[in-house]
Amino acid sequence: MIYFFLVDINTYSTWLEIDLKAIKNNAALIREKTGVEVMAVIKANGYGHGARPAAQAAIAGGATWIGVARIEEALALRRAGISCKILVLGFTPAAKVPEAIEHNITVALFDPELARNYLDYVNIHGGTLHAHLKVETGMGRLGMNPALVASFLEGLKDTAIQVDGIFTHLARADEPHSDSTPRQLAIFDTLLADLERKGLKPEKVHAANSAAVLNFPQSYYDIVRPGDLIFGMSPTGDTLPAGFKPALTWKARIISLHNFPAGQGISYGSTYVTSKEERIGVMPTGYGDGFRRAENQQVLVGGKRVNIVGRVCMDQCMLQLDSVPDAKVGDEIVLIGTQGDETLSVDEVAKRWGTINYEVVCGLADRLPRIYNE
Ligand SMILES: Cc1ncc(COP(=O)(O)O)c(C=O)c1O
Incomplete structure (x- = not known):
């Protein structure tokens, strides 16, 4: 891991700064708000922030x-030394069951046929496979039909698959006034009550993603499962409650500057042509870094918003710097984050790209150095 205080950021032309204190703070806030265990969801390289440091920071904030x-x-x-409980929320191929057992990784069960395949591997390998059963209540994705759950759990009794938990996933928890989440929870609660009566209810119950943490306290059960909120991002794109802090800043440096005369084409296709003498800077960031090839984009230079002009290339794009006459080669550019009094939020960038903050951070390329500020 690279630590902020050990790194000379002058050696980078474009990089991410990840505030681990923010991740720790956000995990602690969620723990405090919900009063239940926190499962920090850090899939997809910790939503682009880096899986291991993000996991460590969330654990330091109280995630279990x-x-x-x-x-x-x-x-x-596990190889990186994370020893807490880990749940694989998606599909695990049966051939991976021995590794799950060896490394004490809990898998999701959602299909009786797949569970039978798992049992074959468990029986050959030995040991116990820990699992949480995922139930379909309205997401229309992975999950067992609630009508099958009791007999399925009954059938796993006295086998080497131990079902320690049961969970569901909410499709519309970002819509506090929709009746979708109450309907899903009603289906889930009916099932839980039935399992309780039959002595089949697994120990841990969970349902809440970030939006449900914010909007639906009745979905907390024993564990909440936030991802976006752990990183200080809003699952709805709306302002977060006080206390949550964004963990990510994306920066770059001006690597070249020109005073072009009128009539100069800028970038591939010359879609932008200078109309007078213009000051054009080069930013060493492009779609190869996960910065989309979209039109009408802005970044911050000298605490001001400046326009990107011409097409975004794979590794570079150009900035119109007439409003920042003092700008010079080496000056810092902010693509996501704050500079002076101006902020470019991940949600603003997402809006420009016609997407959501989740996709912006998941698209941050591996080649971007990640600098961790502890
Ligand atoms: C099953 C499951 N639980 C929890 C989460 C976390 O969601 P969010 O980042 O909206 O909190 C996800 C993410 O997509 C998920 O697939």
């Missing part, structure tokens, strides 16, 4: 579980 999408992510965290 880490949620990931794939077993490869869980195994990488």
